[in-house]
Amino acid sequence: MHFRIFTICSLILIFPSLIFAQTVSNENQPAQNSSARIRTFSPFRKKPSGEQKKQLQASAEDLAKHAQFLEQPKTGIFRLLPESGCNENKYVINASPDCLNYIPDSSYYSFREKEHTAEILSDIRLEKGYLISDGILTQGILVELGDISLKDVSLESDGLDFLRNYVPETLSKDAYKQFLQITKGIGINNFFYRKALPANENSTYALRVIAYKASIFQTFRRFRYNILEGDKRIDLTLAFRVIRKDADGSVTLLWKELERREAPRINFPKKKK
Numbered sequence: 001m002h003f004r005i006f007t008i009c010s011l012i013l014i015f016p017s018l019i020f021a022q023t024v025s026n027e028n029q030p031a032q033n034s035s036a037r038i039r040t041f042s043p044f045r046k047k048p049s050g051e052q053k054k055q056l057q058a059s060a061e062d063l064a065k066h067a068q069f070l071e072q073p074k075t076g077i078f079r080l081l082p083e084s085g086c087n088e089n090k091y092v093i094n095a096s097p098d099c100l101n102y103i104p105d106s107s108y109y110s111f112r113e114k115e116h117t118a119e120i121l122s123d124i125r126l127e128k129g130y131l132i133s134d135g136i137l138t139q140g141i142l143v144e145l146g147d148i149s150l151k152d153v154s155l156e157s158d159g160l161d162f163l164r165n166y167v168p169e170t171l172s173k174d175a176y177k178q179f180l181q182i183t184k185g186i187g188i189n190n191f192f193y194r195k196a197l198p199a200n201e202n203s204t205y206a207l208r209v210i211a212y213k214a215s216i217f218q219t220f221r222r223f224r225y226n227i228l229e230g231d232k233r234i235d236l237t238l239a240f241r242v243i244r245k246d247a248d249g250s251v252t253l254l255w256k257e258l259e260r261r262e263a264p265r266i267n268f269p270k271k272k273k
Helices: 008-014 017-023 050-055 060-065 161-165 172-184
Strands: 075-080 108-110 124-127 130-132 138-146 186-188 191-194 196-198 204-211 215-220 223-226 234-245 251-262
Touching: 075 108, 075 124, 138 161, 138 172, 138 196, 161 186, 161 191, 161 204, 172 186, 172 191, 191 196
Parallel strands: none
Antiparallel strands: 075 251, 108 124, 124 130, 130 196, 138 191, 138 204, 186 191, 204 234, 215 223, 234 251
16 A cells, blocks of 8 residues: 655655755754743644644544543643545645645644644654654654553553663764654564554553654745744653544544653754865
8 A cells, every 4th residue: 555654755854964964953953941932833834723633633532531541641632634635735725625624733633742633743643544753853663562551551562662762873874864864763572663554443552752863944835934843852751542433534643641751852964165
């Protein structure tokens, strides 16, 4: 089955130094007060309305069934709708009937921010039945653990050793090599680690998302902005379970955080004068 994961475009997005090194600033940025954080990926993108956000919430049945689990800290539940292709070009409005009813950000979610978000800032997305972790300047590593209880998953569970001990490179060329390794997939002790896995109902997964610290500047209509401004760049390990898969291909994920660490800053080659 065809699915977009590491095309030329996504390579440009994830490691822009390979193509657009001059747009990436690696200077230390002053710390921001979390209460004042403003996510400015694109001030021009369309966002879901309040009514549309309700459609991205889990069903009342699922909320009731997992209420006790969700009372615990660092847990959550949400829906992902299949990627529609309606927002492939931010300069073009798709007026097809399906796209007129499209819910922005409905296929993408950030566990770091605990909200649906733009594709390039997402930690997980749904496309053609696959769960994919390939956000911008992020090393996402997925592993399917099987039909095991989410509440029993810990950092000591089978299959978590590789995620727990994985050491992200900080030089861009070395991080890119790791990126390609995870793209291809790594098999260890009957577990397979990669950036895309089928979304199987009643199956539990683990994910490590290493969101590198950096600044990436873009200009749109003479407005220059850092697309990572306000995005919580951390190293997060979590487990989630696909508790529902609907006829339209949408899925409901129940999840919990296992560990968070400070994310490394990625280092790009200095520009030659």
